[in-house]
Amino acid sequence: MNKKLKIYFICGNGLGSSLACQMVAEDVLNDEKLEANMEHESISSAPGLKTDIIVSAENFKMQFEKFEMDPGIQFVFLHNIVSKEEIKEKLVPVIRKLSE
Secondary structure, three states: OOOOEEEEEEEOOOOHHHHHHHHHHHHHHHHOOOOEEEEEEEHHHHHHOOOOEEEEEHHHHHHHHHOOOOOOOEEEEEOOOOOHHHHHHHHHHHHHHHHO
């Protein structure tokens, strides 16, 4: 793997749930021996982001659809943002694919 991906975790205010999700994802990536640059932000700053992947809760999906987003960004929407299993199931394959 040569490219270190950038992943943003997005929630309403860019504080609580996005940071919690990022911390769980860090554990999952460590377990999978994967590396990425991770940040967390509020949904209001999402349209200007330069990133490879955005991870957010499913309830924000409609809001992202209203934004002008970079078409190259991969979205991962989670039902339970602190579920290691769901993060592993949904995020890890995207990271592996983009890292090829």
